[in-house]
Amino acid sequence: MLTRRSTKLTHAGALAALAACVARAEAMGVPQCIAVVDASGVLLAFVRMDGARFLSNESAIAKATSAASTRMPTSRLPVDMEVKLALATGGRLTNLKGGVPIIVEGECIGGIGVGSGTGSQDLEVARAGLAAIGAEDQTA
């Protein structure tokens, strides 16, 4: 089998996730940076909310990328591995809480990463994005 059928997240899907994340963050009163990447870790959609930390642009993207790559929520790597893996990937693999893979019918089609709040706030916002596109939630 030289090729196979696959599922892709559309920009409509990515923007729906973004909008749901923004709505949740506004409801929580916590401004956030929110990133959605595809299954190859390339950016699909992004927003930095008023008052969010601008350095969280980088960490939100790293969280989305890490979740899409590992197909797991971030923060589940063994603690003794996280610095080594970050260094070996130029900082792209992070274990900071707030990244979730986008899993649809068992296939990982991307990741959502959120940063600027506490790790728990970041994760709550990211999960709102999963719900908006009907993806599995491995953190539920």
Added chain:
Amino acid sequence: MLTRRSTKLTHAGALAALAACVARAEAMGVPQCIAVVDASGVLLAFVRMDGARFLSNESAIAKATSAASTRMPTSRLPVDMEVKLALATGGRLTNLKGGVPIIVEGECIGGIGVGSGTGSQDLEVARAGLAAIGAEDQTA
């Protein structure tokens, strides 16, 4: 005078510009990468549409940054300067058509950059973003 009053683009404004750009690109049938940056060139909002070229992620951001920095639409630099300026800024300053500054009441509060179509298509989409937020259009 140690400080001065100024205007900032909100994330609501950035997302309104993004949505208007996407709508225009869909109407044209040309998928695009669209970036909105703040007055210091830091990313505020982004989307890559289905079928858009993924390397245009970089050029769309460079166009938005360049327009925000120069306070002019891109493609207006003298041709003999454009490579030197790109090299002296690590590629961040580009003269590719498709970037516009966001000017509100005479102040530059950011930039919009669009890439993946022809230069003219990119510019047309970027201008739709300006209209959505009531900014001046120096290319009209």
Added chain:
Amino acid sequence: MLTRRSTKLTHAGALAALAACVARAEAMGVPQCIAVVDASGVLLAFVRMDGARFLSNESAIAKATSAASTRMPTSRLPVDMEVKLALATGGRLTNLKGGVPIIVEGECIGGIGVGSGTGSQDLEVARAGLAAIGAEDQTA
């Protein structure tokens, strides 16, 4: 609300902070690298004093950027987070003491970072910069 009113630090303000930091460092007999960045972390003013460590160029800028992004003095992040956050931001987010946000009327308009002395000396010099521009001092 597509835009909002805001405050910016002028170069006169940034240079006034720089001069006050230099004066304090000279009075202490501790040469320093001193950086002032805007609200998006872009450099506004900088000086490296005679005898200061040249690698502190980088750390002073990182401290200023970190304080501007988090809106808090540096060194207040949880210890178990600091390496992960540094790695996820390409080293731009540092928890080294000596960075302070510039808060004017409740709004963060930039940051000051100082490096080349001990953390306490760095902070003392940075605070002199805040006083010069009448900004709040969260470390007082």
Added chain:
Amino acid sequence: MLTRRSTKLTHAGALAALAACVARAEAMGVPQCIAVVDASGVLLAFVRMDGARFLSNESAIAKATSAASTRMPTSRLPVDMEVKLALATGGRLTNLKGGVPIIVEGECIGGIGVGSGTGSQDLEVARAGLAAIGAEDQTA
């Protein structure tokens, strides 16, 4: 002879140059980014004036560094060499007008680079910095 006596620019000298450049730029009504580097190309002093292009942070530093390295004003390299040299130095060597070496008693002790205006405006501002520290002016 294993070592030799040399002259160094102090931070007082670098700040005097910076202040003279700012004064000239204000008199011209052209906001500028102004960088002063030492004989090794490491940043000594910097300011970005209100309204200056933020991407000129990079080019001003490149101009100062290039002038300090070549011990010549920038823009004197053969045109057919400038892109090759820029590429071979990661963009640090630029031939853009606006950089001058700081030559005192025949020794190059640093460089001044100015960017955000036209090349001629940039050079005029840089020369004001040389005058303030009594350095030779090879462009006179």
